[in-house]
Amino acid sequence: MVERKHKIDEDSELAVKRAKQVEEDVDGDDEFADLTDDEAVVVGKSNLQPRNFNLYLETINKKILDFDFEKVCTISLSNTNVYGCLVCNKYLRGRNKDSEVFQHSINENHHVFINFHTLQFYIMPENYELDTKTTESLKEIQLLVNPTYKPNDLKKLYTDKSMCLDLNKQPYRRGFIGLNNSGLNDYSNVIIQSLSHVKSLRDFILMTDSRTFEQLNLVAKFSLVVRKLWWAHLYKPHLSTHELMALIESRSKKLFSLHSCSKPKDFLLWLLNQLNDELSGIKQSIVSKIFQGKLLVNGDKRIKFWLLTLDLPQVTLFKDGMKLTVPQFELNELIEQKKYKFVKLPTVLVICIDRMKNDTKIVGISGSKMNPSIVKFNPERLTIGDVNYRLIANVVFDNNFEDSSITSSDDNHNDHYKVQLLDDVRNEWLEINDLKFKTIEKDLLFLDQSYLQFWEKI
Ligand SMILES: [Zn+2]
Structure with a gap:
């Protein structure tokens, strides 16, 4: 466990270095100067190794996740392009280099975010969008933000007498x-x-x-x-x-x-x-x-x-x-x-x-x-x-x-x-x-x- 923690720290340092690289890339290219958050999606996406990101996924703290609040950035108070930090449950805006999410990921060393609108997961500050397979493994979090039902689920509501279990296995x-x-x-x-x-x-x-x-x-x-x-x-x-x-x-x-x-x-x-x-x-x-x-x-x-x-x-x-x-x-x-x-x-x-x-x-x-x-x-x-x-x-x-x-x-x-x-x-x-x-x-x-x-x- 200690070893793993150490590894995460190392990865975090790496991530900060990468982020700085991303930042320099962005700064050095006039084409990116006026990017909106949405347009910035592509920045830094392609050259990164997803391998290390799996360790970040272990930093997700399910116990404190709570998606019942208004989806507003707690710093900018913006209600567009809002993400949830899956490590500390803060709601923050954007993914470009000036954004609250970007800053938070560097300052707090928190790396996994969910977009409340698209329900896509991102690793920050690298701005890496999780691939379909990894996203599938986090589906329960997407469904916690926005539960969806199939006809079979509805049928169960008419017949199923069983109790459900919460995260603490309490019925x-x-x-x-x-x-x-x-x-x-x-x-x-x-x-x-x-x-x-x-x-x-x-x-x-x-x-x-x-x-x-x-x-x-x-x-x-x-x-x-x-x-x-x-x-x-x-x-x-x-x-x-x-x-x-x-x-x-x-x-x-x-x-x-x-x-x-x-x-x-x-x-x-x-x-x-x-x-x-x-x-x-x-x-x-x-x-x-x-x-x-x-x-x-x-x-x-x-x-x-x-x-x-x-x-x-x-x-x-x-x-x-x-x-x-x-x-x-x-x-x-x-x-x-x-x-x-x-x-x-x-x-x-x-x-x-x-x-x-x-x-x-x-x-x-x-x-x-x-x-x-x-x-x-x-x-x-x-x-x-x-x-x-x-x-x-x-x-x-x-x-x-x-x-x-x-x-x-x-x-x-x-x-x-x-x-x-x-x-x-x-x-x-x-x-x-x-x-x-x-x-x-x-x-x-x-x-x-x-x-x-x-x-x-x-
Ligand atoms: Zn956080």
Whole structure:
């Protein structure tokens, strides 16, 4: 091992010498003076021996590789021509002699880079593009940056009960992995998780060549998260939504970001509208096909809807010793009370149980509270008209009732959301609270304070 390290050092020195040679060559030739990064590809490529580069490949540090961040050069902040250093995971720009990648390879003695756009590997500073055979041996890294699925992979998602193994050989269930919470973005994580579990949307994303979405920024970034979430070869069993949320932050003019709290319902509506707008350019958007229903209002007016909001009856709670008596309602009855006239029921019906109206009174405690009423439902069947649905995702408030009676919770900041997801291959429900997991009994789901539910047609 020591010997090998020594060899790598030697090779590195060689590489620096070679690089200097490349630099001199470039400097000495006016033809190269105004090269852009892309045009500089050919520089120094031809005369190098790939033999020694295999040793560089051993410096790849899989344990720290993380491709979830926005593909922006950390030094120049450029977002074009960005590479990932596979030794230290830094994102850097370009390959020409003035570029951040070139400098980094010399200064830090790091030599293996991946181009985030083309997914080609390069040895720097020699500017050597790895040959096809070597690239094949690093395919898992390419797929980690941009997972792609074949029809057979999709079939497995409907049948395979096995667990996958991460880099540390720890088992994880694909599709059921935690999303990092920077402190305030559980509101967006629960929506991203829920949407990723809508099979018709997921399957469309997994089976569509990601290049189709290249011009559709939001769809592309969202699809990348979904493709990573269901990937069977993750190095670590959790993801960050940084790249997607960075785009959402700028697109929504900071209405939604990783750094401020919002309501999951508002985020869901915004996201569905935006995804729908982008996809409508291609064909009739799959988003409206799945999620949009139609209602008849005021006699003959038809309106489209993304979700149904149900009101909870106003409640006054009485303290009974240390416990509060919580009223219970049936989900079916709450829907019937609204007297909706459906023209078309969607494939996936989203229901929002509005708990945020400040009309809950708790006798003996001042201030308005979230409505803690229990809404009872059968997750396996909800019948509306002649359509049957089953629950696939349930977004619930994390703060249990006792806690919310202690803290003042009339602003958003005390709200924390978690999501309960159906794994129908294993026939179990999993609750994901940021990075924490537990299995839950489907018969006890109603005990939590459901807030947003995703019902799929059966
Ligand atoms: Zn590096």
